[in-house]
Structures are given as structure tokens and as C-alpha cells.
Amino acid sequence: MRTFRLTALVALATMLITAGPPNAASAGGKPHDRAGYLRVGYFTQWGIYDRAYTVGKLDTSGAASQLTHVNYAFGNVSEDGRCYVDGGPGEGDAWADYQRPVPAEESVDGVADAWGEPLNGNFGQLAKLKAKHPDLKVLISLGGWSWSTYFSNAARTDASRKAFVASCIDLYLKGNLPILDGGSGGPGAAAGVFDGIDLDWEWPNWPGEPGNVIRPEDRENFTKLLAEFRRQLDAYGRQTRKHYQLTAFLPANPATMDAGFEGRKIFRYLDFATVQGYDFHGGWDPVTNQQSALRVPAGAPDDPDFSAEVAIDGWIARGAPRGKLVLGIPYYGRGWTGVTGGGNGLFQPATGPAPATFEAGYEDYRRLKTLTGAGYTLHRDPRGGHAWLFDGTTFWTYDDPAVVEQKMRYVRRAGLAGAMIWSLDGDDDNATLTRTIGLGLAGR
Template structure:
């Protein structure tokens, strides 16, 4: 059966590739807007810093065809101050107002082809996201707060009733009402960013659980996270009564069952969330002393760790804790984790290593758009169809990643399991044709 199954999946992937490469990046039609409302959530993270080394401006979401296939763009990230406020005027490493809304975007990077002038109220990524929304009606843009590096002070913000009220008010004022600070006499000012963001995405990594060193952690984070969601929902609904719109609230949730129990009150949190994205990657990585999978659908046979992580373990963990199926959105990686100095031969899986693989931006981490070219450089693509993962190996260097075949397999899993959709981290890892995003969209299209 295995050779037949392999040929069948290969044929299906070939058809998928043909469809996603042949389809032009059409403007959003009435049908497209209807699909956004009625179908699966298709969420992609846009990184603030992607405009630099990765040369990924907002315009690429339009020209690649990604924007017309997404329902939500999550902007990564907004920071949280030590005294529990949303802010954009931090020092080095604490924010980038230049990228966010100050940088005059040149015509060649602009969604509508019109260059920004210095000092306009709204420039930078925020201004381009506003133009992207104008071109793609129905596309929601969310401000994602925190992330791995900026979750340091979430616990302070969530600690008391008063701190929660002040934190939520500051986030709505800054991002939804768009009262951006004018830091240097240029862009910003009262209401300058109004209408860019539709809602809030909380990326607290993680309540009552170790994240980046230095994060403030308290046992009461678990119940305070629920209370923080309740305050966000209350104030978002109140603001919505003035805008006559629903302002969504989402959250990013961990794959580790221990972190689920330590930091989240299971069923309770979904009373306030429109949906939640679930970490479906970084199960293993270059911090490990042997090669492994970073995003497998199921734990592979022969896996050296028991228990181990997988998509199925993560989703089943949240379902067992009371999460509604249709509010779980599965995260998929647009990058790979890699090792070099692999010994032991064979296909390279579960073998000892000497360290992280060399890569473009950070050792052990490489974008899909680069990994897809490696077979031409002597790498062999390996697949485990039962476990639902793929890897590249050249005898020395090993990369675990999601290609269109794996993405399509995960979309079928989402449909079969009754989940709410898919999320991608991050959009700048895809190729210029948005192959992975188009595969995601095709796999979740209701025919």
C-alpha cells in the first residue's frame, strides 16, 4: 500500500501546485468576501521586522496573491510596558515606530503605487495595511501583543482589576482608536491610525510558565489570563457599539499539555475568544542534540522521546480541556528547523548532530522559500505519510519543514477534525507566489 499512497499524494500535490501557481492574484470579489465570513479562518502573521533583511513589505501580500486567500493578518508585535500598558515608544529592542508608522514607503513598495511623503499622519507598515484593506474588503487586520520576546510584563498588566482595565484601555486607544504618539514631529497624532486594526490577538508566551528568560511569572497568571480576556471582550464590545462593528479577540495557545494546564483555564477562556490559534511547530529544533520533526501531524514511529509533541497531541490536548473544535485554528510553519554534523547514516532522522545548520538569517532556522530550492543542491526529500511530516537531508545537514504536500495533508486533517482553520507563522517565509498560503486556502475551500 505504501507505494500506492505515495504516488497518490504525489499526484495530489502536483495538482495542488498547478492550481496555486496558475491562479492569478484576483481582487476580492463578493464571493471572496462571502467565503471569508462563512468559511474557515485563514490567518497569517506579518512581521514588523520583515521589511528589512527579508525584504518583505506589505505590498507582497497583494502581489503574491496571499491577501486574497487570507481572512486575517496578524501584525507581530505590540509591546507591553513594565507598568502594564500598550506602547510603541520603547528604546532599542523594545519597539520600532519607524517600521510601524513613520517610515515613508517608496512607490515601488506601496500597495497602491503611491509613495509616502515625510510626516504624513500614517506611513510605514500601518499605512500600507490600511491600503491593503481598502483593496481587499473583508480582510481583518489584528494587532498581536507580546510574542516570545515581548511577553515579559503581561503578568503585571493582568494582575489586578485596575491593571487589566488600564491595560485594555491603552491597547484599544493606541491601536483601534489609532491615537499614535507623534515622537519626532513626523507621523502620528490623535486618530492617525484609526481603522488599521480590527481587533486584538494576545500572544502571551506563557502565563505561569517559563518563556523567555526574565519574564514575570505568577501562579495567579492562570486565572488572571481569563479575567484579562473578559476585560478585553467587555471593552471591545463597548467600543464596537460606537463603531457599529464586531472587534475580534483571539489568542495564541501552546502545544505543550503541561503549559496548557499551568496557564489556561481550558473551557472558560473560549467564552471570550472568537477563536484561538494553536502552536503547531517548534516541537523540536536546533536546541536538541539529535535530528527530529518540528511540526509532524502525529508522533512518528520510533520517536526517541516519550511522551512527545505533535499536532495531534496539541489539538487533542485542547479538546480534552473543553475547547470547542470550531474555535481551534491550527498553526503551521513557513520555515524549517535544521541541524548539521549529522552522523549515523540512513535518512538522517533521529540521528546525533554537532549543532544548528548554517542559515540565511539565524543558524538552525530557514525560510520555506530557501528550503524549497535545496533539492537542486543535492538534498533528498523524505516523507513519513503516516506521521505527516517531511525533511531534507544531504548526508550531513538535515532540515525539518512543511512543504505543500504536508500543508495539504494538514488542511485535510483540519476539515476531518472539524477545526476552525489554519494559521501561518510567518508570511515572509513563503515564496513570491505564496505557494504555501495558496495551498492552505485551496485545502480549506468549500467547493
């Protein structure tokens, strides 16, 4: 049954992708010529709680077999510019990372953790997942929206960059974790878990979360920070006879690209970069809109507007090699309520973000998929490459399997490196979206 449904989605997406015109990324683009496409999924540290999404579910759902990379979100950066793990409120969750004894029913190998083992929690499970899926790479992602506060301090001088990079390699690659109550952690406890580092600085020389340190020199210092990471990662790799990967998460906003990043230069040091393909609009806007359309929809109220195509074309225009760009795919939707104006709900006034399970205006795909037929009507824009749900009052914009498949055909036609997922815990128990990405990039 699942095979039939995915095959039908491929046929639908074939029609959808051909509905749009060529663009700077796809016109004349050559197919990706490496052995396979990158399929990068972010696993959230906190997903084990309310969402009950454990590392074990990556295996039992079939998601792990579809992925090339798991990015663990997130590692923190201290005010004095160091990588660190701290269980303090708002500063980290060492319990989830490597202290929590994982019970047998959640464990990748079916074996329960004992209290006080050097490597429990998510880190221990990631080690077991890699043992079961030996081609899978796991990267520690540093920063994120909430923890980019002090990146600027870490990147500010040659000395600060050297110290910051050394601290990250020591903590995550050498695995020298702080010893916690009960005994978890210690020298080398997490050695071998992580295969590289992902930088998620949101954003250099551009406002992110209120309170972030921002400096005009962030733009140049980001490039210098990548160079220092590449230098130290390669030096450590010569000792261990391994290549440690270096990646970065990049914005969709062209203004942010120009303010914070030196275009072509940064790709000298990156194995690849993931590009924001979502959060183009949300409940903060006064009218409903798309949050992750492939192309800017006809009739969009904002000109210029954001889209996946705009983001990718923006990076290519700034010198990014298309074969190092990975398009971000959301496993959640953005929603509005109090929608007036009738019609299908798109581009209509709203009173605010829609009620949702964990955060107003934000809902996981696994929940949104249940709304079709429950008072909501599913709408599509074949040219724009986006879908939405509307019940006359509440509006949700999200990616369903047909939209995801359409985007995978865009990735292939544009010669991009692959797809990225934010975040894996938004998928259903059958990993429907992740399997769709795998199927779409396989070209079947």
C-alpha cells in the same frame, strides 16, 4: 503550470492523510459548518528589512486574497502594564510601524508616502491593503516570545487589567499614536487599521524568554484579562457599531496548557484561538527530529512527544470547542548539522543547529525549497505527516506544499476553524504555501 502542480499535490495529500488512523479530534468530527475557514497570517514588523517582505508583497504575491486575517507582530507591553510604541532599542520600531515613507514601488496602491504624513510605514500600507481587500481583517498581536515580559503585571489586578485594556484600545483601535519627529502619528492617525486584538502571551505561569515575570495566579488572571478585553471591546464596538475580534495564541505543550490556561473558560471570550503547530524540536535537541509533524512519528525517541494532533487533542480534551481552534503552520524549517548515524538522517545524533541565513537552525521555506536536487534528498513520513531534507551531514525538517495540503485535510476532517501561518515572510514570491492553504481548505 501552477494549477497542475497544486492539483498533483492535492492527489498526493489525499493519499497521505488517509495513511493515518482516527484520533480524538478527527474521529467522528463534523465538517466545519461556517461560511469558509479562517486563514490567519502573521506579518512581522521586522520582515521589511533583511527579508524585504513588505505589506505590498502580500498583495502582489496573491497572499492577501487567500487570507481572512493578518496579525501584525507585535505590540509591546510596558513594565507598568500598558500598550505602548517606542522606537528605543529592543522596545519597538515606530519607524517601521508608521513613520517610514514607503516608496511607490513598494506601496499597495502605487502611491509613495510623503515624509511626516500621519500614517506611513506598515500601518499605512495595511490600511491601503484593507481598502483593496475589504473582507480582510487586521489584528494587532500583543507580546510574542520577546515581548511577553510584563504581561503578568498587566493582568495582575482588576485595576491593572482595566488600565491595560484601555491603553491598547486607545493606541491601536482608536489609533491615537504618539507624534514622532517629522509629524507622523497623532490623535486618530491609525483609526480603522485594526479590527481587533490578538494576545500572544508566552506563557502565563510558565517559563518563556528568560526574564519574563511569572506568577502562579497568571492562570486565573489570563481568563480575567480576556473578560476585560471582551467587555471593553464590546463597549467600544457599541459606539462604532462594529464587532472587534479577540483572539489568542495557545501552546502545544499539555503541561503549559494546564499551568497557564483555564481550558473551557477562556473560549467564552475568544472569537477563536490559534494553536502552536511547530517548534516541537529544533537545534537545541541532541538528535534530529520533526518540528511540526501532524502525528507523532513511529520510532520517535521521546515518549510522550509533541505533534499537531497532540496539541489539538489536548485543547479539545480541556474543553475547547473545535470550531474555535485554528492550527498553526510553519513557513520555516528547523535544522541540525554534524549528523551521524547514516540512513535518512531522522532521529540521528547531531553536533548542533545548522548554518542558516538569519539564525542558526532556522531557515525560511522559500530557501529550503531550493535545496531539493542541490545535494539534498527529500524524505517523507506519510503516516506522521512530515517531510525533511538530508544531505548526509545537514538535516532540515519543514512543511512543503504536500504536507500543508495534508494538514488542511486534517483541519477539515477534524471540524477545526482553519489554519494560521507563522510567518508570511517565509513563503516564496508566488505565495505557494498560502495558496496551498486556500486550495486545501476549499476542498478541491
